[in-house]
Amino acid sequence: MQSTVILDHDAMGRTIERLAYQVLERHGDCSSLMLVGIRRRGVDIAGRLGKVLADRLGCAPPEGALDINLYRDDWTTLSGKPAIGQSSMPCDLEGRDVLLVDDVLFTGRTIRAALEALLDYGRPRRVELLVLIDRGHRELPIHADYVGKVVPTSRTEQVDVLLAEHDGCDEVRLSHMA
Secondary structure, eight states: OEEEEEEOHHHHHHHHHHHHHHHHHHHTTOTTEEEEEETTHHHHHHHHHHHHHHHHHSSOOOEEEEOOGGGOTTTTTSSSOOOOOOOBOSSOOTTOEEEEEEEEESSSHHHHHHHHHHHTTOOOSEEEEEEEEEOOOOSSSOOOSEEEEEOOOOTTEEEEEEOHHHHSSOEEEEEEOO
16 A cells, blocks of 8 residues: 655644644633544644643643544444444533534534534534545535645545554554555
8 A cells, every 4th residue: 555644743843833823812811612532543632732821821722632443333234233432522512612522524424423522521602624635525524623634635535644643653644545
């Protein structure tokens, strides 16, 4: 399988910093903001985003983690049983602005599941979506409010986000499947 690096370590850092500044422009002091990362890599991206916000604001917005496996619309067709991870919300969602964070936006089905899962924790005032990569091919009417990079792809391509926390390096790769 042939792959191309579309974001290296430095470009990924700059992209996350730019996204953080866009969030600051819209949310000011971020006093009602809560970051919620979608497991797995969305949680790590939310953590990095939170660090940039904390550097600028002097305090970090609360960060939650959301496992959406039980909310997937395809879990009954997956081979084997879905691996269930842990969700955690450090505070009540009622009346908060929730920034849902994920690595790649593709069909929109992961985000649909995440929205459903969020409602189990309360009713936020507003939910926005931040993604590192938007690769297109929506199957549901979902869009991101903040996008790190738009990468037009074909259905025969795959976008892999590698993060140091899981993979030992930071980069985004576009792979061409045979």
